[in-house]
Structure formats: structure tokens, C-alpha cells
Amino acid sequence: MAGSVTTALTNSSLAEMLSCGHNYLPPQSGLAVTQSSTISGVLGTAIAGLAVGMAQTGTNAGAGAVIATFTPGTVTNYTTSVASTGALTSATFTGDLHKILLLGSALAGNIAYGSTVTNVGTPGTGTPSLANVGTDEVAASGSYSAGGLALTPTAIAQTNPVNSAAVGFSTTIQWTSATLSVAGAVTYNTSTRLSAATAPANNRATAVYSFGGTQSVTSGTLTLTQPTTDGHTGLIRLSPN
Amino acid sequence: MRPLITNHGKHSDAKMAYAMAADLVENSARLSGQDALDMRKLENNLGDSLAKHFRKIADREHAGIEANGHDHFFAEFDANPGHAAEIETEVMAAYMASPFAASMDKDLAARNVHEVVNKWMRDAQNMHRDWFHRWGKVGHHTELKDSPKFDKNHAHVQMWKDIHDGPSAKAYAEALHYHATAK
Numbered sequence: 071m072a073g074s075v076t077t078a079l080t081n082s083s084l085a086e087m088l089s090c091g092h093n094y095l096p097p098q099s100g101l102a103v104t105q106s107s108t109i110s111g112v113l114g115t116a117i118a119g120l121a122v123g124m125a126q127t128g129t130n131a132g133a134g135a136v137i138a139t140f141t142p143g144t145v146t147n148y149t150t151s152v153a154s155t156g157a158l159t160s161a162t163f164t165g166d167l168h169k170i171l172l173l174g175s176a177l178a179g180n181i182a183y184g185s186t187v188t189n190v191g192t193p194g195t196g197t198p199s200l201a202n203v204g205t206d207e208v209a210a211s212g213s214y215s216a217g218g219l220a221l222t223p224t225a226i227a228q229t230n231p232v233n234s235a236a237v238g239f240s241t242t243i244q245w246t247s248a249t250l251s252v253a254g255a256v257t258y259n260t261s262t263r264l265s266a267a268t269a270p271a272n273n274r275a276t277a278v279y280s281f282g283g284t285q286s287v288t289s290g291t292l293t294l295t296q297p298t299t300d301g302h303t304g305l306i307r308l309s310p311n
Numbered sequence: 312m313r314p315l316i317t318n319h320g321k322h323s324d325a326k327m328a329y330a331m332a333a334d335l336v337e338n339s340a341r342l343s344g345q346d347a348l349d350m351r352k353l354e355n356n357l358g359d360s361l362a363k364h365f366r367k368i369a370d371r372e373h374a375g376i377e378a379n380g381h382d383h384f385f386a387e388f389d390a391n392p393g394h395a396a397e398i399e400t401e402v403m404a405a406y407m408a409s410p411f412a413a414s415m416d417k418d419l420a421a422r423n424v425h426e427v428v429n430k431w432m433r434d435a436q437n438m439h440r441d442w443f444h445r446w447g448k449v450g451h452h453t454e455l456k457d458s459p460k461f462d463k464n465h466a467h468v469q470m471w472k473d474i475h476d477g478p479s480a481k482a483y484a485e486a487l488h489y490h491a492t493a494k
Binding site for chain 1: 312313314315316317318319320321322330334388389422423426427430433434436437438441442445446448474475476477479480481483484485487488490491492
């Protein structure tokens with residue numbers, strides 16, 4: 071019996087979303103900041119869309135620095151987990167690194183990919199299971215490499231009149247000069263945001279997408295067109311019953 | 312998530328135009344009678360008129376590569392705003408000239424058109440840049456040729472891969488920061 075692919079948000083990711091386990095905020099690149107060998111910093115301009123836990127990058131940013139706190143009563147003051155190593159004047163803040171990988175058309179692992187997938191494990195390696203796509207990931211070809219493509223989120227849409235919120239990705243989901251035969255895709259979060267009783271705590275599967283059958287490309291371009299992010303559609307969409 | 316596939320090259324201007332047109336109209340298979348016919352006609356009209364815009368995007372990307380080589384890496388990922396506005400105006404005019412104009416929520420339609428146009432423009436831009444930065448190819452559809460501007464060892468080749476492949480959160484963030492600040 072072969073495996074199967076069914077479009078679904080994974081059950082584990084829904085639980086994780088209620089546990090602050092996923093950050094889908096888009097990166098804020100090249101923001102003017104003032105921070106000088108301290109953990110305390112000041113944004114040049116107040117800006118929405120930053121959150122505690124977002125990574126800080128820039129010349130003189132501390133290794134592994136993330137936003138630790140926002141100072142109550144201010145709109146521009148923050149602290150980081152690690153002090154900058156000197157004068158930091160421009161910083162990029164990034165949320166979790168989400169990625170998308172492709173499932174091959176020959177799903178030897180006999181796994182039903184859908185809502186019960188929990189983790190992509192080590193893509194390309196190992197026996198497939200609900201916690202490791204393993205060798206069910208399509209083999210690298212052209213611009214497709216093991217683990218797939220990075221996804222940069224767009225601004226989260228709060229939709230009206232439909233009661234929902236959704237997020238898509240500004241990244242073009244596309245592979246070039248590739249020879250691939252694929253049945254679906256899995257999005258996952260590479261960031262370690264929640265503790266776990268057993269490893270791994272990263273590479274948590276967030277959603278599975280079926281292509282409705284095998285899709286093949288030869289030495290060419292495969293683009294996955296994202297749905298419009300609105301009340302009715304969106305790659306990741308939350309809506310109450 | 313719908314796959315769009317082209318063997319041995321890039322998506323053609325017409326293929327992208329018709330795929331975008333399908334994104335801009337209601338699926339005519341869900342309609343019946345005259346509505347289904349009119350929706351199909353609107354989709355075809357949009358497909359026909361959008362192809363020239365994908366050629367314009369390709370020409371702009373190729374000109375950027377020709378002028379700047381791998382420094383074309385610094386081009387905005389977002390759609391060219393002037394061109395996007397031009398396409399949005401054209402699509403809305405096609406809507407308004409269709410039998411569906413009277414029943415259309417124009418504000419909602421405009422928001423949807425804005426998102427769809429920007430998405431497809433980004434996809435087209437990315438396709439031309441990816442074929443250049445990774446493979447050194449320029450050209451249309453299956454008629455690709457080697458660009459003399461390509462240098463596989465250029466630092467921006469790796470930066471492009473770091474942003475798009477995200478080999479690690481650190482490499483991804485550093486490449487994004489470089490893209491935003493190093494120009």
C-alpha cells in the first residue's frame with residue numbers, strides 16, 4: 071500500500087499555535103536602532119509587527135540575540151537576550167524560519183500525510199513516519215535541495231466580513247532547472263520555540279498540501295501558486311466554528 | 312496551492328497570463344448558463360491582455376541583469392509599484408466592462424486584484440532572477456541562453472540561495488539584512 075497526501079493543517083501545529091509555538095510575523099529589515107554594548111535598545115521609529123523572541127541581526131548584534139522584552143510604557147524601547155558587541159545602528163528582526171518541502175510521488179513510507187503529521191524530522195534521511203518525512207521527500211534536483219525552500223510570511227490578514235485571520239508568504243514558491251515528480255508539500259517551522267520531552271523540538275510540521283495527484287516537471291520551472299489571503303482562502307487560515 | 316509547470320525552461324508569458332486570469336475570476340465551472348459563458352469570456356479577455364505585461368516584466372528583469380549583473384540581487388522583491396498599478400487599473404476596467412459589474416463589490420474586488428497582481432508579478436520577477444542567479448540563464452520560455460554577466464562565485468549568488476533556501480535561520484536573517492542595508 072502506498073502513502074497518501076491530504077491537505078490539512080496539522081493537529082499538532084494547531085495546538086502549538088495556542089501555545090505561542092509559531093511566529094508568522096514577517097521580517098522587519100534594516101530598522102534604525104540605537105544599542106551600544108548593552109541589552110537595552112531603542113527603535114528609531116515605533117513600529118508594529120515585532121514580538122518577543124524575534125531574532126536580531128545586524129553589525130554588532132549579539133550572537134543569538136532575540137528580543138527579550140518591550141519596556142512597558144514606551145513604544146520604542148526593548149531589550150535583547152544578549153548584549154550587542156558594540157554600536158548597533160541597523161537591525162533586522164526575523165520571526166520563525168518556516169520552510170516548505172516536497173513529497174515525492176512514490177511514497178514508499180506508506181504514511182498518510184495529513185493532519186496527524188507532527189514533524190518532518192530529517193528530510194531526505196531515514197524511514198518515513200508521521201514524525202519524519204525521511205526518504206519520502208523528493209530527491210534534490212535543480213534548485214530544489216533537501217529541506218526545501220524558505221518561506222517569508224506576509225503581513226497577517228484579519229479578514230472582514232468573514233471571521234478569520236490568515237497568513238501567506240511573500241516568497242515565490244518556485245524551483246528552477248528542476249526534474250521532479252511530486253505529490254504534495256509540507257510546511258514546517260525550523261525554529262525551536264517550545265520545549266519538548268524528546269528531541270527534536272524543531273522542524274515541526276504545520277500543514278500538508280495535496281496536489282491532487284502526481285505533478286512532474288523536467289529540467290524546468292515548478293511554481294506553486296498560493297491562494298489569495300482572505301476570509302475564505304489562505305495557506306494558513308484560522309477561523310472559529 | 313496550485314502547481315504551474317513548464318518543462319525545459321521558464322513559464323511563458325501567455326501561460327502566466329492565463330494562470331493569473333484564472334486567479335482573477337470566479338471558476339466558471341461553478342456557474343451555469345450565460346454566467347458561465349460570460350465568466351469564461353472575461354477570463355480569456357484578461358488572459359489575452361495580461362500576456363504583454365509578463366513580457367514587460369521579463370524585459371525589465373533582463374535589462375536589470377544586463378545593467379547590474381549580480382547586483383540585480385538588490386532589486387526589490389515586491390512588485391514594481393508603477394507597473395502593478397497599471398495592471399490593476401486594466402483588470403478593474405475589464406471587470407467594469409463585463410456583465411458582472413453591476414453586482415460586484417468594487418472595494419472588495421480592488422483589494423483582491425491588488426493582491427493577485429502583486430503575487431503574480433513577484434512570481435514572474437523571481438523566476439527570471441532565479442534562473443539568472445542560480446543557473447546564469449536569461450531569455451524567454453524554453454529559449455534560454457547563457458548570460459555573460461553570470462559569475463557562479465559572486466557573493467550574491469550565495470546570498471540569493473541563503474534567502475530562498477534558508478539553510479539556517481542565521482544565514483537567512485543575515486542575507487535579508489544584507490539585502491536591506493548593503494545596497
